[in-house]
Amino acid sequence: xxxxxxxxxxxxxxxxxxxxxxxxxxxxxxxxxxxxxxxxxxxxxxxxxxxxxxxxxxxxxxxxxxxxxxxxxxxxxxxxxxxxxxxxxxxxxxxxxxxxxxxxxxxxxxxxxxxxxxxxxxxxxxxxxxxxxxxxxxxxxxxxxxxxxxxxxxxxxxxxxxxxxxxxxxxxxxxxxxxxxxxxxxxxxxxxxxxxxxxxxxxx
Numbered sequence: 635x636x637x638x639x640x641x642x643x644x645x646x647x648x649x650x651x652x653x654x655x656x657x658x659x660x661x662x663x664x665x666x667x668x669x670x671x672x673x674x675x676x677x678x679x680x681x682x683x684x685x686x687x688x689x690x691x692x693x694x695x696x697x698x699x700x701x702x703x704x705x706x707x708x709x710x711x712x713x714x715x716x717x718x719x720x721x722x723x724x725x726x727x728x729x730x731x732x733x734x735x736x737x738x739x740x741x742x743x744x745x746x747x748x749x750x751x752x753x754x755x756x757x758x759x760x761x762x763x764x765x766x767x768x769x770x771x772x773x774x775x776x777x778x779x780x781x782x783x784x785x786x787x788x789x790x791x792x793x794x795x796x797x798x799x800x801x802x803x804x805x806x807x808x809x810x811x812x813x814x815x816x817x818x819x820x821x822x823x824x825x826x827x828x829x830x831x832x833x834x835x836x837x838x
Contacts, residue, residue, distance in 0.1 A: 655720075656693075657689070657690075659714070660712050660713070660715070661686075661712060663707050663710050667707055668707070669683035669707070672686060672713060673685070673686055676721075682721050684704075684728035686713050686714070686715065687701045687704055687828075688827055688828040689714040689721070690710075690713050691830045698714055727827050728827055731826055731827050734821065758838060759794075760793075760837070761792060761838075762791060762792060762794040762797055762835060762837065763789050763790060763835050764823065764829075765833050765834075766833070767832055770835070773786055774786070774835060785837075792823065794836055801815065
């Protein structure tokens with residue numbers, strides 16, 4: 635993690651639209667509801683609670699709110715309940731993510747990268763942060779719509795040229811598939827699946 639202390643210029647945005655089918659069923663959240671309870675009511679098994687989170691977060695364009703804390707639904711008015719086949723796909727995807735996290739805790743010797751990206755000391759570098767589209771105006775622009783010149787706080791970033799090379803290489807090998815590229819970026823950047831991030835913000 636990098637602490638952005640100096641003034642920064644937020645230069646440009648590049649984004650792709652999230653895809654997905656229309657939510658087949660909406661559950662209106664009541665006080666005291668939990669994801670485990672809703673999953674048990676919807677699918678007969680509480681272990682499908684991640685499917686509710688991922689199905690909801692993948693449909694923010696349908697007026698669903700992003701679920702950032704699975705233990706607190708007080709700010710979430712409704713949840714998308716997907717069809718069982720979709721719920722099973724989301725559940726398995728989340729389990730793969732957890733398995734990958736466990737695997738990184740004990741890496742094999744050949745999986746350890748001995749050198750990280752070196753930052754040149756004689757010139758500035760461009761970095762990028764991946765955000766949700768609703769965070770642009772809320773976090774990185776002032777009331778007039780102008781870009782902030784100082785970082786609002788700590789920001790997770792990655793070196794922008796390397797990120798572009800990764801995306802270009804993925805597209806050459808797999809074709810233009812935004813959903814697959816999004817999933818691969820989440821894996822590479824260590825993010826949970828369906829993080830809701832669709833917009834890269836370049837920072838100089």
